[in-house]
Amino acid sequence: MDSHLLQTDVSLKPFNTFGVDVRARCFARIRSIEQLSMVLVDPRVRDLPRVVMGGGSNLLFTGDLDGLVLKIDIDGLRELEPLPHAWRVQVGAGENWHATVQRLLDMGRPGVENLALIPGQCGAAPIQNIGAYGLELAERFDSLRAWDVERGQVVSMSLTDCAFGYRDSAFKGALADQRIILDVTLSLPRDWQPVTGYADLAHELAARGVATPTAHDVFEAVIAIRRRKLPDPATLGNAGSFFKNPIVSRDKRGELIARFPSLVNYPLAGGRFKLAAGWLIDAAGLKGATRGRAGVYEKQALVLVNRGGATGGEILALAREIQTKVQEKFGVLLEPEPVIV
Ligand code: EPU
Numbered sequence: 001m002d003s004h005l006l007q008t009d010v011s012l013k014p015f016n017t018f019g020v021d022v023r024a025r026c027f028a029r030i031r032s033i034e035q036l037s038m039v040l041v042d043p044r045v046r047d048l049p050r051v052v053m054g055g056g057s058n059l060l061f062t063g064d065l066d067g068l069v070l071k072i073d074i075d076g077l078r079e080l081e082p083l084p085h086a087w088r089v090q091v092g093a094g095e096n097w098h099a100t101v102q103r104l105l106d107m108g109r110p111g112v113e114n115l116a117l118i119p120g121q122c123g124a125a126p127i128q129n130i131g132a133y134g135l136e137l138a139e140r141f142d143s144l145r146a147w148d149v150e151r152g153q154v155v156s157m158s159l160t161d162c163a164f165g166y167r168d169s170a171f172k173g174a175l176a177d178q179r180i181i182l183d184v185t186l187s188l189p190r191d192w193q194p195v196t197g198y199a200d201l202a203h204e205l206a207a208r209g210v211a212t213p214t215a216h217d218v219f220e221a222v223i224a225i226r227r228r229k230l231p232d233p234a235t236l237g238n239a240g241s242f243f244k245n246p247i248v249s250r251d252k253r254g255e256l257i258a259r260f261p262s263l264v265n266y267p268l269a270g271g272r273f274k275l276a277a278g279w280l281i282d283a284a285g286l287k288g289a290t291r292g293r294a295g296v297y298e299k300q301a302l303v304l305v306n307r308g309g310a311t312g313g314e315i316l317a318l319a320r321e322i323q324t325k326v327q328e329k330f331g332v333l334l335e336p337e338p339v340i341v
Pocket residue numbers: 131132133134198200229230239240241242243244245264276277278279282287299300301302337
């Protein structure tokens with residue numbers, strides 16, 4: 001095997017948006033399916049514990065990794081045979097997500113502009129079923145190809161195979177560690193309509209005087225909102241929302257509204273309610289808090305930040321404190337969103 005492929009004792013600081021400095025015993029940057037298949041059977045590393053990563057924007061490393069880190073950098077973008085209702089574009093797992101959104105717009109293939117500026121790579125998008133401003137990846141998903149680790153071959157997976165949920169998929173559950181995503185095929189509606197139901201987005205478009213938005217208008221509006229609310233990982237380490245928005249029963253929501261009339265909540269199908277975790281953390285008095293070198297972002301309490309040199313342990317300790325305080329005040333358990341390694 002190409003001896004340059006496998007590196008040892010590598011700092012992962014440049015490869016995670018929290019900017020946490022941990023080291024990996026072995027590290028390989030994978031640019032093709034051939035490289036992946038070779039590295040997985042290499043006797044030097046095949047029995048080591050493995051972590052597969054993309055842009056490192058939804059990960060928290062809590063210590064050095066005595067194993068193999070595979071950074072998937074498979075590139076490429078090509079249009080496949082369209083369906084009667086949708087264009088289909090296949091994108092390599094290593095392509096940057098936001099650059100792909102921009103490229104699709106430039107190609108006249110809108111449909112994912114609500115997901116502009118989400119950090120990370122295309123291959124990670126299905127893992128947590130990325131979503132923002134009224135749209136989730138699942139709504140624009142055709143299929144993907146993944147490496148089946150046990151069988152040692154490429155397999156194709158449909159929408160149902162992926163079992164997408166809110167910030168969830170089979171890759172976080174039943175298939176965790178069993179599939180390595182190689183490329184993703186998006187399904188982009190031929191009869192494109194803007195998705196503008198999300199309150200923040202509707203306000204932003206109105207403020208810009210846009211009544212009939214083009215895909216480009218939506219793209220620009222989403223970018224503006226995100227720049228205002230979310231820290232840029234290049235200047236302040238973070239992994240976006242640190243917790244999922246919790247889902248509660250009608251009774252629980254009723255009980256909370258009686259005590260906290262300004263509680264931000266949204267009805268879901270099936271009579272359940274989603275609560276804004278950012279509001280809960282804010283109302284628990286933790287917005288802007290600092291513990292050592294870790295903190296809660298001043299403009300969006302759902303985002304934890306590395307104020308400079310924080311360890312994963314410090315960030316995790318702050319996350320635990322938030323969970324405890326929110327649990328005590330509201331009786332609601334916040335579940336972390338990033339993968340904690
Ligand atoms: N809020 C507060 N205080 C805060 C933060 C939020 O009161 O500190 C309130 C806001 O005023 C608003 C509500 O909570 O009424 C919701 O806030 P926001 O619109 O910012 O959205 P979110 O629910 O906090 C979710 C996603 C984001 C996504 C936005 C927009 C999750 C876990 N997070 O955040 O996704 O960008 O909606 O769609 O679902 C991510 O996953 O990393 C991420 C950034």
